[in-house]
Amino acid sequence: MATTDWGAALEPLIAQYKNKKHPLDYHNVYQLMVMVVLSAQDSDAHINKLAPALFEKFPNLKTLAKAEKDELEPFVGKVRGFDKKADWLIGIARELKDDKNIPSTMKDLTALKGVGRKSANVIMREAEVPAEGIMVDLHVLRVVDRLGISHAKTGDKMEKDMMAVIPRELWGETGMAISFLGRETCRPTNPKHEQCVMKTHCEYCRIHG
Structure with a gap:
């Protein structure tokens, strides 16, 4: 099977959530x-x-x-x-x-x-400063594993795996975009496959969708 170009595959997801504020309600x-x-x-x-x-x-x-x-x-x-x-x-x-x-x-x-x-x-x-990594929270750990980008069990290892296959210019938005997808669509149970912009690239969806 051809290797997925994750930079291209993630672009619609990043576009969907680009610049969306973090769920923490902060003011500075x-x-x-x-x-x-x-x-x-x-x-x-x-x-x-x-x-x-x-x-x-x-x-x-x-x-x-x-x-x-x-x-x-x-x-x-x-x-x-x-x-x-x-x-x-x-x-x-x-x-x-x-x-x-x-x-x-x-x-x-x-x-x-x-x-x-x-x-x-x-x-x-x-803070809108240049990214030096990719944010991995519990939602990202679950969704990235399902997508098949990385099956790492720890945040640090998953971040390294993602940084190796995702272009640097996408790092800043990738983690939060995947986290929002996990919060809203790719839920732990009953993920909404039909609403997911990543369904054509998702290992889990191919098996369970």
Whole structure:
């Protein structure tokens, strides 16, 4: 069977979701960074509910840098992994000191405690800086496996596999486009094959569709 040109195959999907804002309801890069850290192993919807009160109390890194963990607890104490995440956020705030110091490169973002490659890719995409990788969340892990681009079991390995077969100029939009497809169409159960722009290139659809 001919090898799929994934750059060409993904173009309709990328066009469908290009520049669509991330589901986290942020209003600046500071809010985005905080919410991305909080949302790991939790849901975007849960973080969106908690965020307004948190940011009213701590509107920027300067105010967050002065906080102690017990001051964060009333706002984000119910977030999964609160203990670690509160330490990470206060640590980031004390290290960066000011919103204008929030980095925009993979190397500098992933040097911050609590920011992995997935989070860094999200921040860079939303900040509209050149992509240095492809965002892989749980939706991407599922959809990319179904498409047949990669059957890797970890985000880092899947990201490497994708970077090897997808043109660099598409990296910034690819992860979020696939994630949106996973949220809306390629659901864990009962995926909507007939509505999917990727159905003609999808291994899973050929078998189960």
